[in-house]
Amino acid sequence: MSTATDQRPAFAPARSLLRFATAGAVDDGKSTLIGRLLHDSRSLLADQLEQLELASAERGDDGLDLAMLTDGLRAEREQGITIDVAHRYFETARRAFIIADTPGHAQYTRNMVTGASTADLAIVLVDARNGLTEQSRRHAVLAALLRVRQLVLAVNKMDLVGFDEAVFGTIAAEFAAFTDRLEVRQVTAIPISALRGDNVVHRSEAMPWYDGPSLLEHLEEVDAGDDRAAGPFRLPVQCALRAPERDYRGYAGQIAGGTIAQDEEVLHLPSGTRTTVVAVDTADGELDRARAPQSVTVRLADDLDVGRGDMLCAAENAPAATEELTAEVCWMSATSALEPGRRLLLKHTTRTVKAVVAEVRDRLDVTTLHRSPVVRLELNEIGAVVLRLAQPVFCDRYADNRATGGAVLIDEATHATVGAVLITGTH
Amino acid sequence: MPTELSRLDLLESEAVHLIREVVAEFDRPALLFSGGKDSAVLLRLAEKAMAPAPIPFPVLHVDTGHNFEEVLEFRDRRAAELGVRLVVASVQDSIDVGRVAEQPGGSRNRAQTVTLLDAIAEHRFDALFGGARRDEERARAKERMLSFRDAFGQWDPRNQRPELWNLYNGLIHPGEHVRAFPLSNWTERDVWAYIECEGVELPSLYFAHNRKVFERDGMLLADNPFLPRDPSEVLVEKSVRFRTVGDMTCTGAVPSTATTVSEVIAEIAATRVSERGQTRADDRTSAAAMEDRKREGYF
Numbered sequence: 001m002s003t004a005t006d007q008r009p010a011f012a013p014a015r016s017l018l019r020f021a022t023a024g025a026v027d028d029g030k031s032t033l034i035g036r037l038l039h040d041s042r043s044l045l046a047d048q049l050e051q052l053e054l055a056s057a058e059r060g061d062d063g064l065d066l067a068m069l070t071d072g073l074r075a076e077r078e079q080g081i082t083i084d085v086a087h088r089y090f091e092t093a094r095r096a097f098i099i100a101d102t103p104g105h106a107q108y109t110r111n112m113v114t115g116a117s118t119a120d121l122a123i124v125l126v127d128a129r130n131g132l133t134e135q136s137r138r139h140a141v142l143a144a145l146l147r148v149r150q151l152v153l154a155v156n157k158m159d160l161v162g163f164d165e166a167v168f169g170t171i172a173a174e175f176a177a178f179t180d181r182l183e184v185r186q187v188t189a190i191p192i193s194a195l196r197g198d199n200v201v202h203r204s205e206a207m208p209w210y211d212g213p214s215l216l217e218h219l220e221e222v223d224a225g226d227d228r229a230a231g232p233f234r235l236p237v238q239c240a241l242r243a244p245e246r247d248y249r250g251y252a253g254q255i256a257g258g259t260i261a262q263d264e265e266v267l268h269l270p271s272g273t274r275t276t277v278v279a280v281d282t283a284d285g286e287l288d289r290a291r292a293p294q295s296v297t298v299r300l301a302d303d304l305d306v307g308r309g310d311m312l313c314a315a316e317n318a319p320a321a322t323e324e325l326t327a328e329v330c331w332m333s334a335t336s337a338l339e340p341g342r343r344l345l346l347k348h349t350t351r352t353v354k355a356v357v358a359e360v361r362d363r364l365d366v367t368t369l370h371r372s373p374v375v376r377l378e379l380n381e382i383g384a385v386v387l388r389l390a391q392p393v394f395c396d397r398y399a400d401n402r403a404t405g406g407a408v409l410i411d412e413a414t415h416a417t418v419g420a421v422l423i424t425g426t427h
Numbered sequence: 428m429p430t431e432l433s434r435l436d437l438l439e440s441e442a443v444h445l446i447r448e449v450v451a452e453f454d455r456p457a458l459l460f461s462g463g464k465d466s467a468v469l470l471r472l473a474e475k476a477m478a479p480a481p482i483p484f485p486v487l488h489v490d491t492g493h494n495f496e497e498v499l500e501f502r503d504r505r506a507a508e509l510g511v512r513l514v515v516a517s518v519q520d521s522i523d524v525g526r527v528a529e530q531p532g533g534s535r536n537r538a539q540t541v542t543l544l545d546a547i548a549e550h551r552f553d554a555l556f557g558g559a560r561r562d563e564e565r566a567r568a569k570e571r572m573l574s575f576r577d578a579f580g581q582w583d584p585r586n587q588r589p590e591l592w593n594l595y596n597g598l599i600h601p602g603e604h605v606r607a608f609p610l611s612n613w614t615e616r617d618v619w620a621y622i623e624c625e626g627v628e629l630p631s632l633y634f635a636h637n638r639k640v641f642e643r644d645g646m647l648l649a650d651n652p653f654l655p656r657d658p659s660e661v662l663v664e665k666s667v668r669f670r671t672v673g674d675m676t677c678t679g680a681v682p683s684t685a686t687t688v689s690e691v692i693a694e695i696a697a698t699r700v701s702e703r704g705q706t707r708a709d710d711r712t713s714a715a716a717m718e719d720r721k722r723e724g725y726f
Contacts, residue, residue: 017434046699084584086568087561089614096434098612101568110589117591238447243479252476254444254593283475293593294432295443295476308451332589347594350451406592415598417588 018224021100021115021148023139024125029156033125033194033215034088034101035066040201041216043090066194085115094220109366109380110332112139113420116146117406120224123152123215124175128161128191131171134367137178141366144182145328145382145422147402150222151179153189154215158207159196165209181369183399186222190215228292232317233258233266234396234404236349237310241297250281250297251306256349256403257396258314260298261289265315268304269394274315276301292403309351311394319404321392324427328364328398329385331377333411333418338385339376346389346421348407354390355409361385384424398422435621439472442609444593445572446476446556449607450483452597453554456607457514460486460506462498463672464629465558465610467505468618471627472609473556474509485512487555489543491535491674492519493653498672501630516546534676540725544580547604554597556607562614563702566718572611578602580724615702619695623688632669633691635683639664646679670695670702 024030038044044052056065088099100115102108116122122143126136136153143151153175161167172189179187190199191210198204201216213221234257241250260266264277278299280287290296298312306312313319331338338357346355361384362371377383398405409419432440449456458473460466473482488502506513518535521527526545527538547555561568569584573595576582588596597605610618622629639650641660648654650662654676667680668691685691717725 016431017437045701047701084569084587086565087612088568089562089612091614091616096614114589114591238444239451241477241480246479248479252447254440283478291432293437293440295440295447297478345598347596350448402592406594408589408591408594408596410596410598415596415600417590417596420589420591 016224017096017098018121018219018222019098019100019119020121020123020219021102021112021119021143022123022125023102023112023115023143024123024156025105025127025133025135028125028127029067029194030101030125031067033123033154033156033192033200034099036194036197036200037099037216038088038090039066040197041090041092085111092216092220097219109138109142109382110330110420112142113146113330113332116143116148117402117420119143119146119148120226121150121152121219121222122148123154125154125156126171128155128157128167128171132174132178136175137367140175140179140182140184141364141369144179144184145366147183147398149185151184151187152215152218153187155189155191156194158191158198158204159193163191163198163204163206165207168207168210188212188218188222190218228257228401228403229259231257231396231401232314233260233264233312234292234314234319234401235260235266235296235298235312236351236394236404237306237308237312238350239308240306248299250279250299251310251312252295252297253312253350254295255290255292257292257401259289259291260296262286266298266300266312267315267318268300268306269311269313269318269321270392271304273302273304275304309349311349313394319394319396320426321394322426323389323392324358325387325389325393325395325421325423326361326425326427327385327387327407328382328422328424329377329409330382330420330422331379331418332420333416334379336411336418337376337378338409338419343412344418345410345412346387346393346407347410348393348395348421349404351391351393352410353393355387357385358388359386387421395423395426397424399424435617435624438613438617439475439621441593441612442472443476445595445607445609446473448595449554449556449573449597449605450477453605455550455552456484456554456556457487457550457552458482458484458556459558460488460502460513461558461672462488462494462502462505462630463558464618464622464627464633465560467627467629468613468621468625469556469558469610470505470509471621471625482509482511485514485550487514487516487546487550487552489516489539489546490518491539492517493535493651493675495630495632495649495672495675497630497632501628505628514546514550516542518542521545534674536674536677537720537725540580540720540723544724547580552604553599554605554607556609558610559608560610560613560615560618564717566721570608570611570721572608573597574606574608575599576604576606576724580604582721582724584718584722616692616695619688619692623692630672632672634686635666635668635690637664638667638680640667640680647681648679649675651675 086101102115124139168191192199199214235253238253281297342357363374363383396404405423407421521542527541640647668683
């Protein structure tokens, strides 16, 4: 099969890409863990190490303060905490990694949700001395809710509990019992010491009772689980591209689900018209077949009125076209609440529509999974909400497709992004 | 099922998506084009995102007046070849009208911010594409793909819009603007790999050539009229190339014999010094130099 992909010369790194998010409470050693991963995988360069040594010495630290590597803002370095999501990059011979480094404070739930939205895997870090906390459970629930299929429990600071197998075993068992109730594919527990480097990149000799992989070995081997191309075809239309002198008219977008090829039948929403794909174009030429998440331009057999916000989809398996949604909403505004009657904008795929909150049904306790009835959601709270829309959107359940099942809420007055929407049902 | 997408395919697809979102949602975008390798890649991505239609927005160059000739030649030629409008905003003009003052030491890096913001206001640009990458520097690691700037052009790292999935909130009020960074998730090696497999043309500066240089603070600086040397700084002719391209007064060269893209890639793979650490004097001022400049409105 000839696709643009195959034509890339061999020197283009074809290694897979794993996106993962890290979560841990303050002082669980999250920044140190990331620093250790970068340091021991030889991803740091000499000048970065030198800068680190200098900064560590200035703070009077004995040895390298690896946490200083990741705290990018002045306020973070001064306070020794992480304020906002940052992205880090490193690669090994086997895989390239993008880390969404998310702060651990309860009040930063919105950052964890943001970081997890694009992650294939989440690392939940706990302090071996404290065991599982409310925070650890919250992180596991948020990751599962955001459809992160792979969880790693990194039990840190094993050196401070004498590398005791029983301590690790108890925490791992408790975590497994809790995550049994969540929709995740795989949960892996690894005992580590980020400060010393045990089982982070290199396996530890201090814990001979542990025969599993180091954290990095696990990250290199874990199934990245990109199942975006497996579902039915979805192409939210971003814009029409025209070249009048060539009589060219195509519809550009990033495939949000499934695959598409020439001669396949598609359905256009909102018109409900069926048509045939004449060609799947890229700037490098036509593709035999394209898959999610490729950005392509599709030409159609019929002259339809197709524009931004429309969707082309599998003819026999269309998304719901609906003006009423039920969703899990994570509320992200510190200055206002989500309550019935509130008017907002909903941005879903390439379509932005007016929305009104019809009902707030409950609030999810993200540490116990218990739901309680409430009348409003405040900052960092998550709950079931019913939204009524001024125009239909073309959506799947978030559990089935992150791209067509996720949306954001925007405040019309301030333009702030105030809510993450995970669609659970349509009316 | 088609074969797995490579990492470059994924990065390209993500960048093309963001470029198309900005073109669809904004009235007056422009692309920041310095003639450097990241902006050359960005320009190629814009070309690919819009093909077969032409690039529908101008490119903007903030000219410090201290640029390498090779870069200006490349800038003018590429813009002409692509048929895009080139807007040049001149730091010298800003100095001449008293908008900014010349800094001691001759660096005009910080002055660029004022010139840039003035150009944004003058041309009423509402979205600016930039080639910044998150792997460059730790303040940049905090940056969004679509980054909101207030009416003063300021970036507030503590109050950024959450960015979920591939949904970018591009709503702004008049006078505000956004910066779009399609290369956010690319590393230096990704950029070079892309240059190689796409055959992206670069200024000759990026490849080894003989040049008169002198050493200052462990960096090799090019002999140029804007940078007075003290007597201990002796000119020597060396085979060098540039890893980044910026203002001549603060961009260092590295000793090199690499004359082709693949030779440059091999040298980068072997180096133990980061791109900014090796060649950017302006980042050495303080641990928060980039953060401070970004807050003010720097790219």
